[in-house]
Structures are given as structure tokens and as C-alpha cells.
Amino acid sequence: MIGQDQPKNAASIPTVQSHSPTLPCTEKEPLVELRGISKRFGNNVILDKLDLTIYRGEALVVIGPSGTGKSTVLRLIAGLTEPDEGEIYIKGQLRKGSVEDGEELMRMALVFQQSALFDSLTVEENVGFFLYEHTNLSRRRIREIVEEALHMIGLENIGDRYPSELSGGMKKRVSFARALIANPDNHRERPELVLYDEPTAGLDPIASTVIEDLVRHLKQNQKGCGSYVMVSHQDSTIRRTADRVVMLYQGQVQWQGGVDEIDVTDNALMRQFFSGSINGPIRVID
Numbered sequence: 684m685i686g687q688d689q690p691k692n693a694a695s696i697p698t699v700q701s702h703s704p705t706l707p708c709t710e711k712e713p714l715v716e717l718r719g720i721s722k723r724f725g726n727n728v729i730l731d732k733l734d735l736t737i738y739r740g741e742a743l744v745v746i747g748p749s750g751t752g753k754s755t756v757l758r759l760i761a762g763l764t765e766p767d768e769g770e771i772y773i774k775g776q777l778r779k780g781s782v783e784d785g786e787e788l789m790r791m792a793l794v795f796q797q798s799a800l801f802d803s804l805t806v807e808e809n810v811g812f813f814l815y816e817h818t819n820l821s822r823r824r825i826r827e828i829v830e831e832a833l834h835m836i837g838l839e840n841i842g843d844r845y846p847s848e849l850s851g852g853m854k855k856r857v858s859f860a861r862a863l864i865a866n867p868d869n870h871r872e873r874p875e876l877v878l879y880d881e882p883t884a885g886l887d888p889i890a891s892t893v894i895e896d897l898v899r900h901l902k903q904n905q906k907g908c909g910s911y912v913m914v915s916h917q918d919s920t921i922r923r924t925a926d927r928v929v930m931l932y933q934g935q936v937q938w939q940g941g942v943d944e945i946d947v948t949d950n951a952l953m954r955q956f957f958s959g960s961i962n963g964p965i966r967v968i969d
């Protein structure tokens with residue numbers, strides 16, 4: 684359960700007990716299935732009978748124009764919001780209720796758009812937050828684990844600094860460490876699926892490359908085969924981090940394919956999206 688006092692971004696979802704057998708990474712095992720999902724806010728229909736499956740071991744990037752419902756899809760997968768219609772299956776089991784109801788069937792980590800860390804806590808306290816709150820590990824052990832996590836994201840000896848003393852890219856990396864940290868003494872606590880909401884938004888191209896490499900690297904360190912769903916608008920991030928790209932528009936998946944298909948598809952939505960043209964089927968919102 685996500686506590687009231689935790690930041691909404693970079694939250695870890697700690698409860699996880701999977702009873703399904705573990706298949707080899709080569710098997711195409713659905714981790715999350717969205718079936719016939721509809722979601723509206725007021726009279727605004729955002730998702731309209733959306734079907735989407737995320738497979739174990741895959742790196743899925745969801746793209747689409749602003750306001751098309753990509754973050755909403757992440758929140759639905761995470762169990763932070765519930766659909767108006769449709770069903771969500773986690774490893775083949777129907778999810779009933781939300782994370783708040785303690786219904787989570789698989790551990791996920793969320794790295795959300797605003798990489799807000801607690802300003803009043805040091806980097807070490809921010810990154811170790813989950814362990815301080817949810818385990819009985821000693822402070823010394825937590826400090827060791829945090830140092831390992833900071834090493835993993837390529838930042839060391841910054842544990843005593845405060846978020847205000849870090850650059851935007853460093854904050855993003857710290858928020859990754861914060862979201863992904865788990866008790867290494869308990870293998871089951873490692874996330875099986877990571878959800879990234881625009882992790883490179885607002886970063887310069889080089890800082891973006893660092894994050895893209897990190898996302899790929901962290902996939903290797905996840906439990907099992909390592910899987911993630913990312914939302915991104917950045918051309919390089921989409922191309923460098925996706926195994927499969929899904930284009931969402933008008934509430935449904937309009938196109939999906941590999942990165943190598945982006946430049947050769949004749950799908951009009953894809954062509955307009957990647958060319959940035961204001962002429963085409965995507966309605967331009969002023």
C-alpha cells in the first residue's frame with residue numbers, strides 16, 4: 684500500500700505474492716492484460732475498450748499525443764486507479780479492487796513524471812525510505828543497500844546531500860534508485876515490472892542518454908526477466924529503450940510494432956507523430 688505520506692512519484696508497491704509458476708524468459712507470458720478497459724473523467728472518454736497485453740521480459744513504450752491517456756494507462760496497470768469498464772489480469776489473475784485494497788498480485792515499481800523527492804530528507808533517507816518504513820533492517824544495513832543502489836545508478840557519495848543540491852538529471856536518477864530499491868535479503872521484494880512516466884522529460888540529450896542506458900541496465904537487475912512499460916515523447920528515448928512501441932490515440936491502440944518499423948510504417952498517425960507535422964489525422968490542441 685502506498686502511504687499517505689509518500690510522494691506520488693517514484694512510489695514502490697511492496698505487496699507481492701505470486702503463485703504462478705515461473706516460465707523461462709523465452710516464453711511469451713502475459714504479465715498484465717488490460718481487457719476492454721474504458722475510463723472517463725466527467726464526460727471525457729479517455730480510454731474506450733482498450734486491449735493491451737504486457738509480456739514478461741519486454742520493454743514496452745507507449746506513445747501518443749498529449750492528453751491521450753498514457754499516464755492513465757500506467758496508473759491503471761499500477762492499480763492506482765480503477766477502470767469504469769473492463770478487466771485487468773495480473774499474471775492471469777483478475778485484479779479486484781485497487782492497490783489501496785491490498786489486492787496487488789505482483790510487485791511493481793513506479794517512476795513517475797515529477798521526480799519529486801522529499802526535500803527535507805537527504806538522498807540516503809529518500810532512497811532508503813521503503814526499507815526504513817517496511818523492514819526491520821538496521822540503519823547500518825540500509826545505508827549499505829542505499830550505497831549499492833546509488834552505485835547502480837552511477838552516483839556515489841551523495842547520500843548526505845539534499846535534493847535541492849542536485850541537478851534535474853541527478854534527481855531523476857535518485858528517484859529511480861528510490862523506486863527500485865528492495866530488500867536484497869528478500870528476493871521476492873524486487874519489482875517484476877517497472878512503470879516509467881516520461882523519465883527523460885526536460886533533460887538535455889546527454890542526460891537523456893544516461894537515463895536511457897540506466898533503464899536498460901536496470902532491466903537486467905529486475906526480478907525474473909525484467910520488464911517495463913514506459914511512456915515517452917522523446918524520439919531518442921523511444922528508439923533506444925523500446926522492444927515494442929504502442930501508439931495510443933482516441934482511447935485505443937492505433938499501431939504497434941518494433942523500433943525498426945517506425946520509419947517505414949505507412950500508418951498516418953505514426954508518420955505525423957514522428958514528423959511533428961500539424962497536418963494529419965491527429966487533432967492539434969491549442
Ligand SMILES: Nc1ncnc2c1ncn2[C@@H]1O[C@H](COP(=O)(O)OP(=O)(O)OP(=O)(O)O)[C@@H](O)[C@H]1O
Binds near residue numbers: 729747748750753755
Ligand atoms: N484525475 C483526473 N481527473 C480529471 N481528468 C483527468 C484526471 N486524470 C487525467 N485526466 C484527464 O485525462 C486525460 C488523459 O490524461 P493523461 O495524463 O493520462 O494523458 P497523457 O497521454 O499521459 O498526457 P501527456 O502526454 O500530456 O502527459 C487528460 O485530458 C487529463 O486532463
